[in-house]
Amino acid sequence: MLNFHGTANGGAVFALADVAFAVASNSHGVPVVGVQMTISYMAPAGAGDRLRRRRRRVRQHADDP
Numbered sequence: 097m098l099n100f101h102g103t104a105n106g107g108a109v110f111a112l113a114d115v116a117f118a119v120a121s122n123s124h125g126v127p128v129v130g131v132q133m134t135i136s137y138m139a140p141a142g143a144g145d146r147l148r149r150r151r152r153r154v155r156q157h158a159d160d161p
Contacts, residue, residue, distance in 0.1 A: 104141035
């Protein structure tokens with residue numbers, strides 16, 4: 097999905113990041129939700145570009161198993 101500049105729609109990119117965040121956050125068997133999420137767009141993605149997501153849990157709360 098491209099915007100009128102011919103680059104990937106920021107909302108679509110954010111949605112991809114949100115799904116990766118949810119998968120990483122909920123990968124340890126305890127349902128959790130995010131309170132805040134921020135994204136910095138380093139460079140635009142254009143038509144034909146492939147967007148990949150990587151997810152990694154950085155910190156675990158002491159109450160999590």
